[in-house]
Amino acid sequence: MENKRGSWASNIGFLMAAIGSAVGLGNIWGFPYKMGKCGGFSFLIVYLLLAIFVGMIIMASELALGRKTRKSPIAAYQAVSKKYSWLGWLAVIAPFLIMTFYSVLGGYCIYYIAINLGGLFSGNMPDSSSFGAMLTSIPVSIGILVAFMVICMLIVAGGVSGGIEKFNKIGMPALAVMLVIIIIKSWTLPNAGEGLKFMFVPGYAVKGGFIDQSPDFISILGTAGGQMFFSLSLAMGAMITYGSYLDKGENLVKNSVIIVVSDTLVALMAGLAVIPAAVANGINSGKAVSEIKLNGPNLLFSTLQDVFHDMGRVGGLFGIIFYLLVLIAAISSAISLMEVLTAHFIDKAHEQGKEADRKKVTLIVSAVITLVGLLVAADGLGSNGFSPAEIFHSANVKGWNDCWLDFMDTWSEGIAMPVGAMLMGIMIGGELGPDFILDEIHSGEKSSGFDKFYKICVTYVVPVVMCFVLAGQMKDFFGNSAASYIIAIVILVIFAAWTYLTKKKAAK
Numbered sequence: 001m002e003n004k005r006g007s008w009a010s011n012i013g014f015l016m017a018a019i020g021s022a023v024g025l026g027n028i029w030g031f032p033y034k035m036g037k038c039g040g041f042s043f044l045i046v047y048l049l050l051a052i053f054v055g056m057i058i059m060a061s062e063l064a065l066g067r068k069t070r071k072s073p074i075a076a077y078q079a080v081s082k083k084y085s086w087l088g089w090l091a092v093i094a095p096f097l098i099m100t101f102y103s104v105l106g107g108y109c110i111y112y113i114a115i116n117l118g119g120l121f122s123g124n125m126p127d128s129s130s131f132g133a134m135l136t137s138i139p140v141s142i143g144i145l146v147a148f149m150v151i152c153m154l155i156v157a158g159g160v161s162g163g164i165e166k167f168n169k170i171g172m173p174a175l176a177v178m179l180v181i182i183i184i185k186s187w188t189l190p191n192a193g194e195g196l197k198f199m200f201v202p203g204y205a206v207k208g209g210f211i212d213q214s215p216d217f218i219s220i221l222g223t224a225g226g227q228m229f230f231s232l233s234l235a236m237g238a239m240i241t242y243g244s245y246l247d248k249g250e251n252l253v254k255n256s257v258i259i260v261v262s263d264t265l266v267a268l269m270a271g272l273a274v275i276p277a278a279v280a281n282g283i284n285s286g287k288a289v290s291e292i293k294l295n296g297p298n299l300l301f302s303t304l305q306d307v308f309h310d311m312g313r314v315g316g317l318f319g320i321i322f323y324l325l326v327l328i329a330a331i332s333s334a335i336s337l338m339e340v341l342t343a344h345f346i347d348k349a350h351e352q353g354k355e356a357d358r359k360k361v362t363l364i365v366s367a368v369i370t371l372v373g374l375l376v377a378a379d380g381l382g383s384n385g386f387s388p389a390e391i392f393h394s395a396n397v398k399g400w401n402d403c404w405l406d407f408m409d410t411w412s413e414g415i416a417m418p419v420g421a422m423l424m425g426i427m428i429g430g431e432l433g434p435d436f437i438l439d440e441i442h443s444g445e446k447s448s449g450f451d452k453f454y455k456i457c458v459t460y461v462v463p464v465v466m467c468f469v470l471a472g473q474m475k476d477f478f479g480n481s482a483a484s485y486i487i488a489i490v491i492l493v494i495f496a497a498w499t500y501l502t503k504k505k506a507a508k
C-alpha cells in the first residue's frame, strides 16, 4: 500500500524511475553533439571522470538527503541547514523553468509522430521543412504543448508507485528496444562510419568541417560537466524528491552507480543511433559536411526528419519508432520535474496539518507550467518575432536571449544548476560535515571504503569542478569568458569563506 506521501513499490521500480528522469532529451541531442564538437574521446574520458568523482557523489548525496528527511527539496534543505536553507528554492524554481521549455520540446515529438504516421499511410513523407512550418504555426505549437502536459499530468496524478513507477517500468525497457532498432538501421546506411568518426575521433569534427575550432581543456571540462549535470538530473531537486520515497533498506551507493552507468550508456547508444544516420544521410544527399546540422532541436527535428524522408515510405515507420522513443524519454524526465513541484505542495499542506489532494495539486502545477510554456511554444524558437531580444530591444546574443527557450535554459541549466551543486558541496563538506550524509548512506551499517572517497570528493572536488562548470555555462550563454571565470571564482570563494570561517568561530 502506498502511504499518503507516496513510496516506491520496489527498488527496481525506483531505479527505472530514476533512470527515466536521467534519460531524456539531454542524452539524445546533447551528448552526441557535444562529444563530437568538444574533443571526441577526450570528452568521453572527462565526462566519465566527472560522472564518477562528481555526478555519483551528488547523486548519492541527493538521494540520501531526500531519504533522511523524507521531504521534498525546500523542506529538506530547511530541515538540515541553517546557512543553506534557501538552497531548496533553487531546486524548485529551476525544475519549473526547465519544464516551461521541456514541455514544448515534448510536444514537438508528438507532432513528429503524427506527421510520420501520415507519411507512412499516404506515402508522402514529410521532410525538414516541417520544422519551420510547425514553429511558425502558433495554434499547432500550443496544441501539442497542451497534449504533452495532459499526458504528464495524468501520470503524475496517478501517484508515485501508481503513476510514475508504472510508466517507467514499461517505458524504459521499451525505449531500450527501440533504440537498438534505430542503431541497426542507422549503421546500415552507406557512409555511417563518417558519423562514428565525428563522435569518437578527436579533432575529426574540426578536420571534417563540422566546426571551426578545436576546444581547450577548460572548455571540455565546462561542457562535459554541464552536460553531465543536466543528463543526470542533478541539482534540480528531482533526486532529492525520488530519494524521499525510497526504503531505508536500499543501498544508495549501488543505486547511484546503476543510475549513472545506465544514463551514460543510453547517451552513448543515442549517439550511435542518431549521429551516423544524420551524417551519412547528409553526405549521401550531396550536402557539404559543414551544412549538416547536428546541434539541438535542429538535429532531432530537421536533420533526422530528412533521414526518414529519404528512406521513402518505410521511413515513416522508423520515424514513428524514433520520435516515440524520444517522447518516452521526454515524458519520463518531465514527470520527475513535475513531481518536485507536486511533492512540495503536498508536503507543505501536510506541514500545515492538512492533506492535499494529489490530483488537484498536479492539475494546478500542470496549468501554471502550461501557462508559462505558452510563451515558449508561441515563440517557436525565436521564429515569431517576440524573442526576449526583440521584446526588450536588447542586442541579440545567441545563447540567452535569442528565444524564450534559451532564456529559460540559461537561468535553470546555466546558472541555478551549477550554483546549486557547488553550494551543496560546500554545505555538506563545510557546514554539515560529510558524516551527516554518510550516516544515511549506510543506514545504520558500518562505514566502508567508500567513505574516504566520498569525503574528499564532496568537500574539495565537487565545489572546484562546479566552479569551472558554472564559468563554462556562463561563457556559453553570455559570451564573456574572463568575466565568467571571475564571477564563478568569486562565488566559490565567498561561500566557502563564509561557511568555513563562521564554523571555526562557532567551534571556538
Ligand code: PFF
Residues within 6 Å of the ligand: 021, 022, 023, 024, 025, 026, 027, 095, 098, 230, 231, 232, 233, 234, 236, 237, 238, 239, 333, 334, 336, 337
Ligand atoms: N536528465 C534530463 C535529460 O537528460 O534530458 C533532463 C532533466 C530531468 C534535468 C530532470 C533535471 C531534472 F531534474
